[in-house]
Amino acid sequence: MDNGIRHILGKKTFTKADIVELLMCEGENKKALFAKSAEITEKYIGRKVWLRGLIEFSNICGKNCLYCGIRKGNHNIERYSLSDEEIVQAATFALRNSYGSIALQSGELESCNVTDRIEKLVRNIKNLSAGKLGITLSVGEQTPETYKRWFEAGAHRYLLRMEATNELLYAKIHPNDAAHSFHRRLDCLKSLQDTGYQTGTGVMIGLPFQTADNLADDLLFMNGFDIDMCGMGPYIEHADTPLANTSGGLLSIEQRFELTLKMIAIIRIMMKDINIVASTAMQAIYPAGRERAISAGANIIMPNITPLMYRGSYRLYDNKPITDVRPENSAATALAGAEVAYGSWGDSSHYGKRTGIRQ
Numbered sequence: 001m002d003n004g005i006r007h008i009l010g011k012k013t014f015t016k017a018d019i020v021e022l023l024m025c026e027g028e029n030k031k032a033l034f035a036k037s038a039e040i041t042e043k044y045i046g047r048k049v050w051l052r053g054l055i056e057f058s059n060i061c062g063k064n065c066l067y068c069g070i071r072k073g074n075h076n077i078e079r080y081s082l083s084d085e086e087i088v089q090a091a092t093f094a095l096r097n098s099y100g101s102i103a104l105q106s107g108e109l110e111s112c113n114v115t116d117r118i119e120k121l122v123r124n125i126k127n128l129s130a131g132k133l134g135i136t137l138s139v140g141e142q143t144p145e146t147y148k149r150w151f152e153a154g155a156h157r158y159l160l161r162m163e164a165t166n167e168l169l170y171a172k173i174h175p176n177d178a179a180h181s182f183h184r185r186l187d188c189l190k191s192l193q194d195t196g197y198q199t200g201t202g203v204m205i206g207l208p209f210q211t212a213d214n215l216a217d218d219l220l221f222m223n224g225f226d227i228d229m230c231g232m233g234p235y236i237e238h239a240d241t242p243l244a245n246t247s248g249g250l251l252s253i254e255q256r257f258e259l260t261l262k263m264i265a266i267i268r269i270m271m272k273d274i275n276i277v278a279s280t281a282m283q284a285i286y287p288a289g290r291e292r293a294i295s296a297g298a299n300i301i302m303p304n305i306t307p308l309m310y311r312g313s314y315r316l317y318d319n320k321p322i323t324d325v326r327p328e329n330s331a332a333t334a335l336a337g338a339e340v341a342y343g344s345w346g347d348s349s350h351y352g353k354r355t356g357i358r359q
């Protein structure tokens with residue numbers, strides 16, 4: 001390892017230039033980066049990974065993000081929406097298998113019906129599990145009132161990925177209209193934090209037009225926002241999207257994978273006690289992609305427990321794995337030497353420290 005990297009890794013806080021250097025490092029320097037993140041993970045998180053049984057309950061979306069396979073304008077997919085009964089059944093599966101938590105995810109829709117329905121579902125799942133299942137929501141931009149109602153119903157974590165925290169880059173990967181406002185997304189993230197959720201965000205890595213400076217700013221943004229959870233993944237094209245035709249300057253898929261590992265390692269060093277997801281997109285590139293993410297500092301995996309018949313239709317990007325494994329059978333977790341923490345919520349200890357609230 002050279003002295004420059006040793007100096008950076010010994011610092012309490014990173015500057016933007018430090019992060020860019022870490023993102024670019026190779027060879028022994030890269031090994032030193034991952035060794036540092038492993039040391040921090042061991043100290044602040046231990047060797048456990050927690051589960052979020054992922055229920056992708058609807059692929060109907062009112063938005064048209066230029067990279068997303070379930071965007072409203074894509075007419076090449078079959079739309080579905082699980083019934084309340086199917087959602088509750090999936091939650092019951094998670095409970096019986098001691099997953100500890102579920103994550104309810106869908107395309108973005110805002111309406112009174114959606115608000116009422118999700119509120120009722122959250123309450124039902126809380127009741128049926130006698131509070132044993134932690135509930136994460138990831139259903140996009142909503143009003144502060146809606147966030148509050150869902151929080152009071154029992155959801156306590158919310159993931160709202162920015163995808164890009166640089167406003168200019170954001171504008172390049174979204175339609176230029178009021179429904180895709182960078183500032184509204186930021187306001188929503190703030191509103192979630194103000195409501196009391198364990199709040200998570202994240203970005204795509206390896207987007208067209210994206211620079212190392214952008215990625216460094218993404219990490220500084222998350223640190224400055226004091227997030228509790230981070231979900232980042234490599235950008236993977238979906239053939240039926242406008243952004244798939246913008247290939248100029250794109251990194252290879254392997255480079256995007258490696259860069260994502262470095263982003264995970266750096267955020268783990270910067271934000272020692274947050275929850276970090278080993279995303280399915282990593283597994284889409286390499287079968288053991290989630291294992292690599294766990295080795296780099298991630299501590300959350302999200303086994304897909306959506307009924308199998310619907311999984312092929314929630315294709316955000318090409319080659320998304322649809323036949324997920326039961327976590328206990330996962331070579332990924334076994335190889336990473338991690339131990340699955342069954343039956344516990346697995347809250348981010350960062351949240352407890354940030355707010356003084358222990359859940």
Ligand code: SF4
Nearest residue numbers: 061063065068071107
């Ligand atoms: S990224 Fe989210 S909001 Fe955008 S089109 Fe896809 S599901 Fe809808």
